[in-house]
Amino acid sequence: MPGPSAELVQQLYRTPPDRFVAARDAAVAEARRAGDPTTARQLARLRRPTVAAWLVNLLAIRRPELVADLVQLADALRAAQRELRGPRLRELSAQRRAVVGALVAEVRKLAAAEPDAPPAGRLPLAEVEATLNAAFSDVEVAEQVRAGRLLRAASYAGFGEVPRPQLRLVTGDEEEPEEGRPARRPGAQRKRLEAAPRPDRAAERAEQAAQRTARAERARQRRALDREQAKAQADQERVEAELAEATAQERDGAAVLDGIEAELAELERRRAVAEQDLSRAKLARRGAERAVTVARRRAGEVEAAIEALAAEEGDADAGGGAAD
Numbered sequence: 001m002p003g004p005s006a007e008l009v010q011q012l013y014r015t016p017p018d019r020f021v022a023a024r025d026a027a028v029a030e031a032r033r034a035g036d037p038t039t040a041r042q043l044a045r046l047r048r049p050t051v052a053a054w055l056v057n058l059l060a061i062r063r064p065e066l067v068a069d070l071v072q073l074a075d076a077l078r079a080a081q082r083e084l085r086g087p088r089l090r091e092l093s094a095q096r097r098a099v100v101g102a103l104v105a106e107v108r109k110l111a112a113a114e115p116d117a118p119p120a121g122r123l124p125l126a127e128v129e130a131t132l133n134a135a136f137s138d139v140e141v142a143e144q145v146r147a148g149r150l151l152r153a154a155s156y157a158g159f160g161e162v163p164r165p166q167l168r169l170v171t172g173d174e175e176e177p178e179e180g181r182p183a184r185r186p187g188a189q190r191k192r193l194e195a196a197p198r199p200d201r202a203a204e205r206a207e208q209a210a211q212r213t214a215r216a217e218r219a220r221q222r223r224a225l226d227r228e229q230a231k232a233q234a235d236q237e238r239v240e241a242e243l244a245e246a247t248a249q250e251r252d253g254a255a256v257l258d259g260i261e262a263e264l265a266e267l268e269r270r271r272a273v274a275e276q277d278l279s280r281a282k283l284a285r286r287g288a289e290r291a292v293t294v295a296r297r298r299a300g301e302v303e304a305a306i307e308a309l310a311a312e313e314g315d316a317d318a319g320g321g322a323a324d
Contacts, residue, residue: 016114
């Protein structure tokens with residue numbers, strides 16, 4: 001048996017985490033009914049992703065072209081780090097921040113289109129952003145993100161690849177770095193020169209001058225690399241501070257939104273109670289109006305009867321006086 005299809009697996013990993021287990025178990029039961037125990041076993045081994053991992057998987061499944069661009073940029077960034085190309089590294093780092101920001105915004109849109117997704121204020125976008133940043137430094141994380149089968153969020157607080165490449169210049173003669181070489185004593189050097197006769201003293205001096213020039217050039221390159229490293233570390237500290245600040249702002253915004261949603265829920269409850277009270281008051285008013293109408297009609301009838309009786313009594317008194 002070939003096992004579960006890629007479409008079925010993608011469909012499961014598109015399912016929100018709170019419904020993942022039920023959907024997976026239903027797929028397992030369907031495979032068993034179809035007489036496919038291999039597929040059933042492989043489906044049963046699938047594990048539910050966290051909400052942050054589900055959001056990253058949703059991005060990889062719905063917008064694979066954007067994730068492919070991220071992986072391509074990550075490869076270029078790692079190559080620039082290995083080659084210690086400072087200007088290119090700064091350019092790619094700026095592109096990384098822009099790409100990650102755009103992908104997080106796209107994740108928010110995709111989640112808004114999902115009927116069973118958590119509210120926007122409760123989306124773990126900071127974990128999504130950390131996972132996307134980790135994909136730039138970890139090839140395995142990048143492949144998991146591209147496959148759309150991530151189980152949990154990833155994070156990377158360092159800078160560059162792991163392990164970080166050593167800042168060491170390799171030259172053709174593999175000469176020992178000058179700061180690690182013990183100083184030669186003039187006497188010993190002179191003895192070696194006397195022991196090995198050299199017919200061409202001019203050529204020897206030219207060779208020594210070339211070596212000094214090469215050492216000076218390596219020292220210059222080392223200083224440039226040290227400055228580049230200091231600049232890269234400063235950039236790292238700056239962007240990490242920006243990330244911490246953005247994460248704190250997002251957390252505060254989510255807390256404010258939760259508070260507003262709670263207040264809205266309380267207002268809705270009070271509104272429902274007030275509407276019920278108003279309905280009861282309207283019914284009571286209408287009943288009272290009907291009772292007033294009945295009472296007024298009855299009072300009018302009684303008053304008319306009294307007037308009729310009074311008129312009869314007046315007629316009777318008038319008739320009696322005439323007889324007298």
